[in-house]
Amino acid sequence: MNINLTLRTACVAAATACALLAAPAAHAGTTAKTKYPIVLVHGFIGFDSILGVVNYFYQIPGALRNEGATVYIASVNPSQTTEFRGEELVKQLQQWAAKDGVKKFNLIGHSHGGPTVRYAAGTVPTMVASVSSVAGTHQGSKVADDILAGTTPDGGFDQAATAGLKLIGWLTGNTNYQSADLKTALNALSTPAAAVFNAKFPAGAPTKACGSGPTTAKVSGNTIYWYSFSGTSVKTNSGDISDALLAYTGGYFGTEPNDGLVSKCSSHWGNVIKDNYAWNHLDEINQVLGAIGKGAPDPAAFYVQHANRLKWAFL
Incomplete structure (x- = not known):
């Protein structure tokens, strides 16, 4: 046996192992490394994760973390008023801040999560660096309006959907879902209720109908950044079981651009x-x-790109 060769081989192997241990993870990056943590807030009939495996924001938290972001996933009632959901979010922000020493958060809400994060910004503005909404129901939804008005038959939709909400609660382990009330949420998502909410929390509002609002607006003297995004396609993938339902609900909007549940202007x-x-x-x-x-653009990459926008705004 060549002892010198064996020793050299062992040294090379040890050095290689040490190098691998010291090297950063293959996908580690800093693209999404924001100054303040990101909080993802789900929408109507949403959840944080099912059985701890499937996130509402599918594969998005992981993509953000791989690029350096600190990410919290909120768990709020899937079917309640904006204020109810907003108070739940505020409590979670306070808990995270106390536990981890966080001063501010970058809030990102989808659908009803859009107004929900605005409530938090209006209630605890010192804790919020930015508010971003993806298809936020800021001006309400015509789907909610039509169901509440009885212009479309629900065929027991209320009872079935409420039962579904309780099933989501069981799968997620979130007892808050037991107090879910579909009609309460639909009222909150209606056009009249949105107008009342907007009057109470106007920061970041568009300056004209279907227009854009400011990038920054103050709440109680605290400067907060405001952003919004949305889609305008409905049936996008024939293999997606949800597309047929969104194609149906998208018909409520007539010729108005929408994503199946929220119009472009409402977002x-x-x-x-x-x-x-x-x-x-x-x-x-x-x-x-x-x-x-x-x-279509990769949604996970989109959230990373937006995190990078926040990063360069020093948020």
Whole structure:
């Protein structure tokens, strides 16, 4: 046996092992490394994760963390008033701040999560660096209006959906879902209720109908950044089981551009970065299980890109 060769081989192997241990993870980056943590807030009939495996924002938290972001995932009631959900979010922000020493957060809300994060910004503005909404229901939703008005038959929709909400609660382990009330949420998502809410929390509002709002607006003397995004496609992937439903609900809007549940104009709040992505309402959160349309932008990459925008704004 060549002892010298064996020793040299062992040394090389040891050095290689040490180098591998010291090297950063293959996908580690800093693109999304914001100054303040990011908080993802789900929308109507949403959840944080199912059985701890499938996130509402599918594969998005991981993509952000791989690029250096600190990410919290909020868990608020899936079917309640904006104020109710907002208070739940505020409590979680306070808990995270106390536990981890966080001073401010970058809030990102999808759908009803848009007004929800605005409530938090209006209630605890010192804790909020930025508010971003993806297909936020800022001016309400015609789908909610029509169901409440009885212009479309619900066929037991209320009872079935409420039962579904309780099932989500069981799967997520979130007892708050037991107090979910579908009609209460639909009222909150209606056009009249949105107008009342907007009067109470006007910071970041568009300066004209279907227009853009300011990039920065103060709340109680605290400067907060405001951004919004949305899609305007409906049926995007024939293999996606949710597309048929969104194609149906998208019909409520007539010729008005929408993502199946929220119109383009309703999504506007703060600086409207882009309002016509080739996504429907679930594509915007990379659901169902990443089944977006062919050629559409990667939703996970979109959230990383926006985090990079926040990073360069020193947020």
